[in-house]
Amino acid sequence: MSFQHWALQPETLFKQSVVIPxxxxxxxADVVPMAKAIVAGGINVLEVTLRTPLALEAIGLLCQQVPEAIVGAGTVTTAEQLQQCIAAGAKFAISPGFTAELLQAGKAASIPLIPGIASISELMQGIAVGYSHFKFFPAEAAGGVKTLKSIYGPFADIRFCPTGGINPNNVKDYLALPNVDCVGGSWIIPDDAVQNKDWPQITALCLAATALNTNT
Structure with a gap:
């Protein structure tokens, strides 16, 4: 299935996979085989971070060559970057934080923006603009599971994708929370596997991640 002409909604994005790589x-040269290894492991959401100069080109490449994946951009910090990601073909954008300008640009954009928050005050600012789905970052450094549990009380209808310090040892604790639909993580694409082009290892790690059950 191609998502080329599918209008993605935040709630749909959060329900696609329990782990967003x-x-x-x-x-x-690694981008397409890596993406295909991830998709083979049952994960069809790919967050390409804007941490390297190759990111936008990689997003375009993946949109063309791995149409069965929902390709988005991470580490989006400005309205200008958001527009560049849309032009590259990204289906969603995720930010580690936000500015007032970025929040407004996200509401006007043709793709969903998932803003990052680390505090109640930031959460309230995002809600005031009309957002209901957020990245919680940096998750472990910002109090992790305990903080998200505390947030649930007054903000039970808000959904989160925690990212930052998530690993196989704590991922189930996050996914068990009622306000967490998915998590972001890099453990399913370890650096050594990419360097060694060990795509079967990445597929195996993704299969293990997709097998996670929030009710166990």
Whole structure:
């Protein structure tokens, strides 16, 4: 199935996969085989972070060559970057934080923006503009599971994708929370596997991640 002409909504994005892989592109030659290994593992959401100069080109490449994936951009921090990601073909954008300008640009954009928050005050600012789905970052450093539990009380209808310090040892604790639909993580695409082009290892890690059950 191609998502080329599918209007994605935040709630749909959060329900696609329990784990959203955080991809840092250092070599364009690795991008397509890495993405296909991830998709083979049952994950069809790919977050390509804007941490390297190759990111926008990689997003365009993946949109063309891996149409079965929902390709988005991470580490989006300005309205200008948001527009560049849309032009590259991104289906969603995720930010580690936000500015007032970025929040407004996200509401006007043709793709969903998932703003990042680390505090109640930031959350309230985002809600005031009309957002209901947020990245919680940096999750572990910002109090992790305990903080998200506390947020649930007064903001039970808000949904989160925690990212930052998530790993196989704590991922189930996050996914068990009623206000967490998915998590972001890089453990399913370890650096050594990418360097060694060990795509079967990445597929195996993704299969293990997709097997996670929030009710167990």
């Amino acid at each position: 955080v991809i840092v592109v250092n070599d364009l």
